[in-house]
Amino acid sequence: xxxxxxxxxxxxxxxxxxxxxxxxxxxxxxxxxxxxxxxxxxxxxxxxxxxxxxxxxxxxxxxxxxxxxxxxxxxxxxxxxxxxxxxxxxxxxxxxxxxxxxxxxxxxxxxxxxxxxxxxxxxxxxxxxxxxxxxxxxxxxxxxxxxxxxxxxxxxxxxxxxxxxxxxxxxxxxxxxxxxxxxxxxxxxxxxxxxxxxxxxxxxxxxxxxxxxxxxxxxxxxxxxxxxxxxxxxxxxxxxxxxxxxxxxxxxxxxxxxxxxxxxxxxxxxxxxxxxxxxxxxxxxxxxxxxxxxxxxxxxxxxxxxxxxxxxxxxxxxxxxxxxxxxxxxxxxxxxxxxxxxxxxxxxxxxxxxxxxxxxxxxxxxxxxxxxxxxxxxxxxxxxxxxxxxxxxxxxxxxxxxxxxxxxxxxxxxxxxxxxxxxxxxxxxxxxxxxxxxxxxxxxxxxxxxxxxxxxxxxxxxxxxxxxxxxxxxxxxxxxxxxxxxxxxxxxxxxxx
Amino acid sequence: xxxxxxxxxxxxxxxxxxxxxxxxxxxxxxxxxxxxxxxxxxxxxxxxxxxxxxxxxxxxxxxxxxxxxxxxxxxxxxxxxxxxxxxxxxxxxxxxxxxxxxxxxxxxxxxxxxxxxxxxxxxxxxxxxxxxxxxxxxxxxxxxxxxxxxxxxxxxxxxxxxxxxxxxxxxxxxxxxxxxxxxxxxxxxxxxxxxxxxxxxxxxxxxxxxxxxxxxxxxxxxxxx
Numbered sequence: 001x002x003x004x005x006x007x008x009x010x011x012x013x014x015x016x017x018x019x020x021x022x023x024x025x026x027x028x029x030x031x032x033x034x035x036x037x038x039x040x041x042x043x044x045x046x047x048x049x050x051x052x053x054x055x056x057x058x059x060x061x062x063x064x065x066x067x068x069x070x071x072x073x074x075x076x077x078x079x080x081x082x083x084x085x086x087x088x089x090x091x092x093x094x095x096x097x098x099x100x101x102x103x104x105x106x107x108x109x110x111x112x113x114x115x116x117x118x119x120x121x122x123x124x125x126x127x128x129x130x131x132x133x134x135x136x137x138x139x140x141x142x143x144x145x146x147x148x149x150x151x152x153x154x155x156x157x158x159x160x161x162x163x164x165x166x167x168x169x170x171x172x173x174x175x176x177x178x179x180x181x182x183x184x185x186x187x188x189x190x191x192x193x194x195x196x197x198x199x200x201x202x203x204x205x206x207x208x209x210x211x212x213x214x215x216x217x218x219x220x221x222x223x224x225x226x227x228x229x230x231x232x233x234x235x236x237x238x239x240x241x242x243x244x245x246x247x248x249x250x251x252x253x254x255x256x257x258x259x260x261x262x263x264x265x266x267x268x269x270x271x272x273x274x275x276x277x278x279x280x281x282x283x284x285x286x287x288x289x290x291x292x293x294x295x296x297x298x299x300x301x302x303x304x305x306x307x308x309x310x311x312x313x314x315x316x317x318x319x320x321x322x323x324x325x326x327x328x329x330x331x332x333x334x335x336x337x338x339x340x341x342x343x344x345x346x347x348x349x350x351x352x353x354x355x356x357x358x359x360x361x362x363x364x365x366x367x368x369x370x371x372x373x374x375x376x377x378x379x380x381x382x383x384x385x386x387x388x389x390x391x392x393x394x395x396x397x398x399x400x401x402x403x404x405x406x407x408x409x410x411x412x413x414x415x416x417x418x419x420x421x422x423x424x425x426x427x428x429x430x431x432x433x434x435x436x437x438x439x440x441x442x443x444x445x446x447x448x449x450x451x452x453x454x455x456x457x458x459x460x461x462x463x464x465x466x467x468x469x470x471x472x473x474x475x476x477x478x479x480x481x482x483x484x485x486x487x488x489x490x491x492x493x494x495x496x497x
Numbered sequence: 498x499x500x501x502x503x504x505x506x507x508x509x510x511x512x513x514x515x516x517x518x519x520x521x522x523x524x525x526x527x528x529x530x531x532x533x534x535x536x537x538x539x540x541x542x543x544x545x546x547x548x549x550x551x552x553x554x555x556x557x558x559x560x561x562x563x564x565x566x567x568x569x570x571x572x573x574x575x576x577x578x579x580x581x582x583x584x585x586x587x588x589x590x591x592x593x594x595x596x597x598x599x600x601x602x603x604x605x606x607x608x609x610x611x612x613x614x615x616x617x618x619x620x621x622x623x624x625x626x627x628x629x630x631x632x633x634x635x636x637x638x639x640x641x642x643x644x645x646x647x648x649x650x651x652x653x654x655x656x657x658x659x660x661x662x663x664x665x666x667x668x669x670x671x672x673x674x675x676x677x678x679x680x681x682x683x684x685x686x687x688x689x690x691x692x693x694x695x696x697x698x699x700x701x702x703x704x705x706x707x708x709x710x711x712x713x714x715x716x717x718x719x720x721x722x
Contacts, residue, residue: 214639
């Protein structure tokens, strides 16, 4: 019984001795993760996203495990495992080689200098530094695990996150297309177009296109939406068609009045609406020319006007109301209540004007009527039998001319022939006109001062001698006509005889 | 008795019909007339503002900054506004507003009353919060007018606005500023209330018609008896 117990204890002891090393080996051969432990923590962005990338150093604990080898040898092995192939392995700062297949086994002398430092480096990766827990036993292996991490694992750029939409847009499309689009008074482009990145609010829009009436409106923009602006432009009213009239005159520079409005002087081209228009041309010394012109749309027509020399003028006589006016002994009218009488169409030249009224002395004078001019005559009447009222101070003009004998008119009233002295002239400006046959009429304005005799010496210019107009020789056609007529008369006479 | 009731009923019915017809016609005529008067007044103001705006060159006002109220440049623009405004006695004030298109705020650039009343007028850069801001915004694109009288710190007005374009600054015809015109609210109301006679004539017509119906009804009743 005692022997059995001893044997059992021995067997159990042997079993225990045999099992324990194997169990230790299995337990110590725990591998640690070689993948880098990188945690990218991205918090939910508010406005500007904040991204934190805390990188935790890998908690790789170099563990050396001594594997029992063959006894009696001086060499042992240090096996360096690395997660990146091609990494350089240094023992005591001496390059031992590079890892391949995840491992580099370096043979070391067990009795030599112990390995104090193991460094594993790789370009672009972190450097791992450690030391073996112990030197390997002869023929044994010591395992070292090194984990290196990429240096670029920390994101350096802010990841793109979609911010909350806070703007809107306006899409403008006009009908017809191509309209210029303005927003808040500023030009943005031509339709169709989209105006993006607009804050929410109201915008003043305008679309303009040549030939169309502009469209304006307010458009509301909301965040995240595209507001439509679809203006339909209406055609502008078509301009009325017009025609043109080119007006020329002889002589030139005649004033042109169309439908009563002054347009300018000839030569002149006017643009008018279609229809009948009244043209009046005026030029001093010439009769007014009046005509109606029918203007047609899109047509240009010419209106050449040859103005005739004026032969008639207008007279405005001022006197007391009710007085009778005679011209060359013919009664022509009565002074109106306003104190004047206007007579048109009076032939140019000298006329004897007489103004009479009951109880007044007759006013009689010779008046020169200028053509195409309004001639103003003052005919003051003095009551009969009444001593003349004191007259206002007057002055005189001593008029002489070269040659002498010229008919003299002062304020259109005939006063005699030069040389002469005209008295009783009111102070102020007076129109003096000298006329003599063969000489050009001389007209001037002179100022008379009360109580003074003003000399006025004038020289008349000889009128140009009219060039005799050559009688045109009868042309051959005219001669033939005359001959034919004579032949016809002769033939007729012969037949009658 | 039955005949009297029938006659009375007919008179009442005729009166009601007459009142309804006359009232409807009067209301329609008044509405149309009032609308036309308002539109006419607003169009007139818009046209005036539009024409005045064309007379202002953006280059005349682009350099104005706060504190420049007494510079010859400001005085010249103010005088020009005042001269144009003086053509119509109803125009109380003419001014130029600058609209900041970023935040749509409005500030004064020129007030034609400033040379005459510096203390009671708006200065350059003075922010204005107009009751009719919508019309001012719309005036960046074209002439507009207040749809109805409004009241601000200076009184009650109806205003017209028109864009001053910067074509003189060689652009695409962008709007540089907005010209404003003020008309007294009383003046505006006196114009738009000219059609009150329509209501008066409608009331008189109703009275006359009712009277006639009453008299004729009584006469008919008397003839029957």
